[in-house]
Amino acid sequence: GAVVSQHPSWVICKSGTSVKIECRSLDFQATTMFWYRQFPKQSLMLMATSNEGSKATYEQGVEKDKFLINHASLTLSTLTVTSAHPEDSSFYICSARTGGSGNTIYFGEGSWLTVV
Amino acid sequence: AQTVTQSQPEMSVQEAETVTLSCTYDTSESDYYLFWYKQPPSRQMILVIRQEAYKQQNATENRFSVNFQKAAKSFSLKISDSQLGDAAMYFCAYRSARAGNKLVFGAGTILRVKS
Numbered sequence: 001g002a003v004v005s006q007h008p009s010w011v012i013c014k015s016g017t018s019v020k021i022e023c024r025s026l027d028f029q030a031t032t033m034f035w036y037r038q039f040p041k042q043s044l045m046l047m048a049t050s051n052e053g054s055k056a057t058y059e060q061g062v063e064k065d066k067f068l069i070n071h072a073s074l075t076l077s078t079l080t081v082t083s084a085h086p087e088d089s090s091f092y093i094c095s096a097r098t099g100g101s102g103n104t105i106y107f108g109e110g111s112w113l114t115v116v
Numbered sequence: 117a118q119t120v121t122q123s124q125p126e127m128s129v130q131e132a133e134t135v136t137l138s139c140t141y142d143t144s145e146s147d148y149y150l151f152w153y154k155q156p157p158s159r160q161m162i163l164v165i166r167q168e169a170y171k172q173q174n175a176t177e178n179r180f181s182v183n184f185q186k187a188a189k190s191f192s193l194k195i196s197d198s199q200l201g202d203a204a205m206y207f208c209a210y211r212s213a214r215a216g217n218k219l220v221f222g223a224g225t226i227l228r229v230k231s
């Protein structure tokens with residue numbers, strides 16, 4: 001089946017710095033990728049929809065200047081948390097949608113971000 | 117906007133027994149997809165089962181089956197012959213068939229399997 005890879009799996013960064021998380025579709029082209037945030041024992045909250053070659057669409061309440069999303073190719077989307085603070089610590093998950101009528105969504109393994 | 121409700125924060129089942137997880141949703145659309153995802157401690161999201169709204173027949177995948185009641189907007193998951201490996205958080209999700217179709221998740225149900 002299709003595979004979506006996220007990197008890094010976990011990252012620790014200092015408060016005030018920026019950190020980038022990558023989401024790659026390994027064996028299919030993904031025109032659309034989704035970024036989620038998940039707090040412990042809670043559901044996935046959609047942050048933004050990443051479209052290849054165009055600006056991302058952010059959900060209400062998500063700061064687009066803080067969570068920069070770039071979808072420069074059909075296999076790669078990146079999420080950059082700028083000027084990270086401890087409250088940004090969370091589990092971030094990406095997913096990618098295959099094309100065609102099947103239209104299946106595959107998830108990455110997730111990335112743990114800890115801001116100290 | 118569509119919403120998905122899972123009213124059971126936690127459920128327990130004895131190994132080899134059957135358990136049903138509940139899910140209801142709200143939508144004004146007629147064409148959509150419904151999913152159950154499993155999230156084990158590894159946090160990897162695993163697709164368990166998928167149902168197209170236009171299909172009347174309930175989807176089944178080995179020990180997993182759904183009871184899809186379109187008029188009632190209900191989509192429950194039945195796990196038969198429960199195994200220890202079934203222990204996880206289970207999420208019900210809705211996706212519109214329209215373009216840009218993002219997943220809308222329920223709050224999740226933690227399933228514990230007792231040996």
